[in-house]
Amino acid sequence: MIEHSKIATGHLARQAIVYLRQSSASQVENNRESTDRQYALSGRARELGWPTERIVVIDEDLGLSGSGSVMRSGFARLTSEVALARVGIVLGLEVSRLARNNADWHRLIELAGLTDTLIGDADGIYHPALFNDRLLLGLKGAMSEAELHVLRARLDGGIRNKAARGELRRGLPVGFIWGEDDGEILIHPDEAVSHVIRTIFARFAELGSARRVWLWLRANDIKFPLRLGEHQDLRWSEASYHGVHAVLANPVYAGAYVYGKNRHETVLDETGARRKRVRKLPRDEWQVLIKDHHQGYIDWPAFEVNQQRMATNTQPRPHSDASRHSAGAVREGGALLQGIAHCGHCGRRLRTHYRGRNAAPGYHCAGKIIVDGRGVYCLNIGGVQIDEAVAAAFLEALEPARLTATIEAAERLESDREATLKQWRLDVERAQFAVNRAERRYRAVDPDNRLVARSLEREWEEALRALEAAKTELARREEARPRLLSSQERAKLLTLGVDLVSVWHAPSTTARDHKELLRTLIEEVTLHVDRDNACARLTLRWKGGATGQLEVALPRSRPATVRTDEDTLTLVRRLAPHYPDAVIAGVLNRQGRQTARGHRFDANRVGNLRRHWNIPACKARPQTADGDILTIRQAASVLGVAPSTLHRHLNDGLIRGEQITPGAPWRIRLTNELKARFLTTPDDGFEPIRDALDTLGLSRQALLQRVRHGELESVHVIRGQRKGLWIKTIDQNPTLFEHMP
Incomplete structure (x- = not known):
């Protein structure tokens, strides 16, 4: 900076801004020499002639990149001061400290040239209004941006090349550790960790839902390992749904090495500001996918089956491509065909509903058609007879597999209990190891060093308490464990298992069990209702593509055996032209009248009664004229008094009113004599x-x-x-x- 001739008196009358920036927080913490050099520019400004009170240091951008992808409040403040012609010179260690993208850099040069502001770096002082200086500053900015591009390209190229060989070491999910060789991934040596991961995959293969696996872990109080850092110990906590789903959806557990599943994008929001977002890519766009890279907990075909199963559990959006094939997860409702029933008229997936005191299931099509100007469902049917027919066809198809299914069910119950107890036994072993380690640490310390000895003694006591709690819980679960079946009991169970119908209708078999069993064989059921012949035709599509036909007789509609009495209907006909439904309901209730089913009247029931018997509703009357019959409220508004005043005069007999029926609202004929x-x-x-x-x-x-x-x-x-x-x-x-x- 030797070109003092460019510094004029007007420049010295303004501020001298020293701008500081480093790209990351680690540079601010570790590269202190660069930070000190930038702060030293304040002394250089004083040497150039600026007094201390007019030297401003802007350092709030320390730790932020100058590429333009982040918002820099310090640079925005610098730009605004330059635009207001308050700055005589801007000092920076180098151009890359001010900006690493041409958009920000050239905007600053343009503003500095218009406001007669100088720019100085380690090489000299430049005046952006001069062509040569402006050209040199532009070249420096372009070189700075190119430098950033080259550095990033070199780093990205090395990373991608190493990832393509499967040797790039990145964060591994819980259950894996890095080996000593390049790209070597090993299963975690802790048996408790690997057992939890294997249990998650085994439970999902049985239950078919990530949420149900999570609930199973919670019900059995099985802890889930968490990794807080690459070099930190695992922490065991309560299982979460996110953790279970992450295990099931991560291809690393299937022995695959994956890189580039996500893409970082920069977009403009509604205000024009740049925002970063992460977009998940489909599998065919992943940068690196190396199957059989290491030993996994499951193989790749099992992983693909799990992904497809979780995709079908997701509720699709209406009219989406997946809505035709996705049945969704099994739920608790009593509708047997929930998620797999489709309309035989329009092809939409049927929705379920429940009616009556016993919540009888039913199916309806969400697609409406217009009939007589009103939208109606193209299919709406009760589900009791439909479910019974499909269940009978399912049980009939299971005839050859009854015995095998019973044996597998008994073995599965025993293996489930054993898997749960194994995890608690491993917890006891882990607690025992913690006790032994705490004891060794306590005995190794100098007894005279009581400050350390007391802390180690406290850790030893806490470990002993944790061990005792783990042993107590294991003993409790061992005691609650049902005993194994003897050979005689197993033979008796097999004899009873032949009658699979009894097992299907047993009270202990839940609706969720029914639907899970049904989905093992049936892929889809298509319903077509023929109201003229009072029957429903069902098309069953079995696993493997085979189809079957069923015809179910539907109960014919019977005429209603109860109806509203004629006196109530006559009264409704008299009241309907004058009062709305809510007022009519109040009149009927005050007279002690009830519906045909013995319920009190309300506005909805009165409205349904009118529409059923084609009784016209009350219509709004035009502006009142002399002699019209008005309600109390309307008459009070015309006469300028409160409604309570007219009620009092009616009770005293000073004015005359009328009621259509006892309990009906009073009405007054508004004559000129009454107005007078x-x-x-x-x-x-x-x-x-x-x-x-x-x-x-x-x-x-x-x-x-x-x-x-x-x-x-x-x-x-x-x-x-x-x-x-x-x-x-x-x-x-x-x-x-x-x-x-």
């Missing part, structure tokens, strides 16, 4: 009801009685402090006073 009785200001001779009681010397009951008989004239004042009922007490008929005491 609700005033804002009363005429002369009217007094409030309290004053009228004193003037006339009557009780309230006697006064209201004479108003009802028309002997006294009354109006209702709707505003003011003395609003309410007013009585006319002056110029009354003389006969009125003859009744006074």
